[in-house]
Amino acid sequence: MPILKRLFIRILSIAVTLIGVSIIVFVVIRVVPGNPISMMLPPGATDDDILRLKILYGFDKSIIEQFFIWISGVLSGDFGTSISLRQPVLSLVLGRLPATLELSLLALLIACILGGTLSLLGTRLRETKIEGIIDGINGMAMSIPDFLWGLIFILLFGVMWPIFHISGRISPFLDIDYSTQFYLVESIVRFDLKVFADLLAHMLMPAVALSIPLAAIISQLLKQSLKETMHLDYVTLSRTKGYSENHVILREALPNAVLPTMTLVGVQFTFLIGGTVIIERLFSYEGLGNMAIDAVINRDLPLIQGIVILFALIFTLVNLLVDLTYTLLNPKLRNG
Amino acid sequence: MVDSSRNINRKIGLRMWLSGGWLLFLFLATLFAPIISPHDPLAQDLFASRLPPIWMDGYESTYYLGSDSLGRDVLSRILYGARIALLVALIASTATCIIGATLGVLAGYFGGWVDLVISRLVDIWMAFPPVLFAILLIAVLGTGLTSIIIAIIVIDWTRFCRVIRAETMSQSAMDYVASAQAAGRARFGIMVKEIFPNVLPTIVVLLTLEMGIAVIVEAILSFVNLSISTDFPTWGGMISEGRTSVHQAWWVIVFPLITLFLTVLSFSQLGEGLKDRFDPVLR
Secondary structure, X not given: OHHHHHHHHHHHHHHHHHHHHHHHHXXXXXXXXOOHHHHHOOOOOOHHHHHHHHHHHOOOOOHHHHHHHHHHHHHOOOOOEOOOOOOEHHHHHHHHHHHHHHHHHHHHHHHHHHHHHHHHHHHHOOOOHHHHHHHHHHHHHHHOXXXXXXXXXXXXXXXXXXXXXXXXXOOOOOOOOOOOOOHHHHHHHOOOHXXXXXXXXXXXXXXXXXXXXXXXXXXXXXXXXXXXXXXXXXXXXXXXXXXXXXXXXXXXXXXXXXXXXXXXXXXXXXXXXXXHHHHXXXXXXXOHHHHHHHHHHOOOHHHHHHHHHHHHHHHHHHHHHHHHHHHHHOHHHHHO | OHHHHHHHHHHHHHHHHHHHHHHHHHHHHHHOHHHHOOOOOOOOOHHHOOOXXXXXXXXXXXXXXXXXXXXXXXXXXXXXXXXXXXHHHHHHHHHHHHHHHHHHHHHHHHOHHXXXXXXXXXXXXXXXXXXXXXXXXXXXXXXXXXXXXXXXHHHHHHHHHHHHHHHHHHHHOOHHHHHHHHOOOOHHHHHHHHHHHHHHHHHHHHHHHHHHHHHHHHHHHHHOOOOOOOOOOOHHHHHHHHHHOOOOOOHHHHHHHHHHHHHHHHHHHHHHHHHHHHOOOOO
């Protein structure tokens, strides 16, 4: 039962990480010099008003008391009330989560397709001029951050040749009545092509911008890994058997080369999710990241807490998923 | 073999000349910004709003790269924005480097409990995703240049620490260290006099790369209005303002974007070029 044991240890460590993160978040935010209460009130507010608000948001109690009130709330699903939006934090962040998940998964898909294609092309055409060009593209793609790619795309495909939408998640005139917030998935399930195309036209630019740095990393790692695999004896053997070069690369080398790339892609994917914060802002995409920046600008502490903890939960779950897939796919770990 | 290595050297050379040249040019431009700027970067002139750059119709002679919707000169704002960008880059990355590299060398050379404490700290630190860290820090510290610089230092010192620790460990295992020890030299002296010069190339590479990161972080935070007050010209702020009027005046966003792009690219290409140059295998 090595897998179950591994799973148990991982879940335990996730719990520890999340508790740690919530303590850090809570403590760090309580030492904020600027008082959020005073920012909510107009300049003419009396001391009485301030006190009433303090009691309303629980800021009048000691830090330890506040923490236990907050953590017991969190455990029962109550993350408090957003100061700027005056709504429960949990429903706010859960409402935005699907948009961010769809965007980052689409970006991951694009990154795998782009990076995979480039690395296979580079391996097939190794030691030619094309390989040099692919390496050059990779280097360039890696040194330009997603924020700049996003801006470039906005100028090229939003302004110069306006093919794509550069703002928002869905056109306002499409008054859709979906039962979930996973619009893209639901439009596929309902086979609603018009909505699907509109969503994609909105999501493509931010998703590609997010995916480019990851695509470059995938391409570089996979190519390196393929290069090493191509020198192994069993690959040479299959070549002497008379298989075509394409068959050798795709069927013999690739399955073995993918594994080491996958773990690193998992780590890099968490960076991609982090990147949604700024990319969503850039494309006015209604996701968690956009909300996070507003929360920081408004100093909305309960909302910031909720968002940071949700992000931390996503990051740890991604890591867990990668770890488990790796264990399942790697025969050495599976049986050991 | 000879040909290919010469080829590599030439490629590295061109790349480094171009990026180094651009950064030097930018640095000089920021130094002499008060002299070469045609206008006050903050001066608004509503009669001169949205003037195009001088190669287009309707230009005005001193607005070389045009003006924005408030009639502020784009070129002057880019030059003064470069001051903020390079200031953040220099201060933040140098401080990050000093803290990270010092801890890295200490952990790598002394090993034992020193290494244990520092490495654990790095592990814990890196478990916290940078973006969350940044959101939290800016929320706590408030907006402004100092907050950005502190955030960069607090988040990125681990980047230096990890690499320099590994590099120091591999240097410590070398014969020249053993012979220095055999000669009876003090450990601290060996660390400073023998090992440090040998990890310095790696430090320089990381420092260059970190400057590019600092420039982009400053641009992003000023873009979302979490940096220095919008009264000051910043590249990110210009891009953010230019985005709203891009259909009427594309030059307001395009020129700062090109400057930012070239600067970020130059720092990373210079860093990668230095890495290749210092790498004994390639040399």
